[in-house]
Amino acid sequence: MQSERPIVGAIEAGGTKFVVAVGSGPDEELLARAQFPTGDDPQKLLSEVIAWLLEAERKHGKLAAVGVASFGPVDLDRSSPTYGFITTTPKRGWKNTDIVGPFRAAFPKRPIGFDTDVNGAALGEGRWGAARGIEGCGVEGVGLEDFVYVTVGTGIGGGGVVRGKLMHGLVHPEMGHIPMPVLEDDRFRGACAIHGRCWEGLCAGPAIEARAGKPAAELAADDPTWDLTARYMAHAFATLTYVLSPRRIIFGGSVRKGGKLGEAAFFAKTRTHLLDALAGYIDSPLLTPTGVEHYLVPPLLGDDAGVCGAIALAHDAWRDELRAKSNND
């Protein structure tokens, strides 16, 4: 009987850095980990990453599968000739880059799992982190069937799980670009190059810096930008609540840390504004002043959410292949 969760290779392909690991889960199951700056030369970087993985494989044993959780937009359509490519990114050097092919070539006969970075992180949080049920919210210790993972950092991205499956659809969700209401008296024009005042244009790190004149991490606890940001975040979370009806929203990324205000205080503000935005319309014990602490939560896997998500993608690809083989036997 083979292990349910074998040792796999995992790549979190981010716009700033690639995190690479070998292991079977978070914490002590993460056997080796390294990171590389993304740069503007994909071929060189991918060669380095593959060399590191092959070296780790010599030390830790044959990798059963590889998982890639990538920044995007990516092509997730298995019937497409550019499946596994980063497509229209403005990131220098990375447009139309095949990010799955090199791993398929380097690890022949091993399945390669592939999805967006945020979908990967959602999967990781569902398996090992903040989307597992707790008393009163889903089955204890089992991943929730319906939740959404949002990361707010350099940009904003979201990954959703609906009835136990990651959302893909036509391309993949791009939740960071939803249109937003204007809060009274706010004259900030927004920082999104494409949409101006979309969610990302109002709440991502660069938007906060453009509005406040300094990076979020350095922003004083009493800077009014925090309250305004929390109010915009609340409107976006209300939108996700109305559209997706999730059982939990996981709010990750660097902005959630709330600079000098701190994570706990920024979450408290955002939760209060979320209940205000919903105005009691959704009748659920989770959308009350006490329940909302279990509805809008920080991630549990922290900086390892992405790479653990890539491990989960590898495990799913491995399991799907085992099933397909046993159906063919």
Added chain:
Amino acid sequence: MQSERPIVGAIEAGGTKFVVAVGSGPDEELLARAQFPTGDDPQKLLSEVIAWLLEAERKHGKLAAVGVASFGPVDLDRSSPTYGFITTTPKRGWKNTDIVGPFRAAFPKRPIGFDTDVNGAALGEGRWGAARGIEGCGVEGVGLEDFVYVTVGTGIGGGGVVRGKLMHGLVHPEMGHIPMPVLEDDRFRGACAIHGRCWEGLCAGPAIEARAGKPAAELAADDPTWDLTARYMAHAFATLTYVLSPRRIIFGGSVRKGGKLGEAAFFAKTRTHLLDALAGYIDSPLLTPTGVEHYLVPPLLGDDAGVCGAIALAHDAWRDELRAKSNND
């Protein structure tokens, strides 16, 4: 071998009227159909509906199952003591009404399918209507795996199918209440009693009437309200596109007919504004001036979408019970 799609009873429970039918599908498969004003006395109405169904059953043969697609909010949680209830509706007489129980009692040993009216309509359009694939969009003739059905009439509701399954989640989606951007110079305060300027507060029938001074159906083709409404609709559809990444959006309900402007012209306006709102961010052939005609579409089942959805809910409940039985044998 029993029929794949037996004759069932179907109830579309709307806030204005109940449409009741007996049959196995749309058009000539709809064997009998009646409608009743909803009124404010649920017990009386439900008795009349049941009497009509029992009479139709005597004529057309035993109903294999019953499907109820209801206005809401409803309780869809099968483990809840109020499963099958209309819960917090402001509609006089209908708060906390058990809408499944009376059918269970009247049709013993028959499975009762139950969902929201918009989820029912989405299911019906997926099985027989506008969410079936056409050349270049999904597998021809097969229901799309990912789409959303939106109805804009007295209110706004949305039902989504993600990877082949209806969305439910914590309660159920309430897409009509998403926050909206303010379009420049628009001083209309919105007509939603709870949120003011949410989607429903800006685009539903009562909002159009409050803004323009006459009902949508009577509004002249050149009334500027049409363009403004189309622009708000476009922002809401952009939100659904970013959050759900559907392969198609079906836009149903009375407002879509565009009053004296007409349905084709109102759809053309809304599609153009949708592409403007997305600003080219989602790279798909469906989100281009020619492709968008297959992306944002009217329903195909027309006024029968709701009751056909209830037939589909009954069929699914019947099939689920057959499967459960064969697993137990």
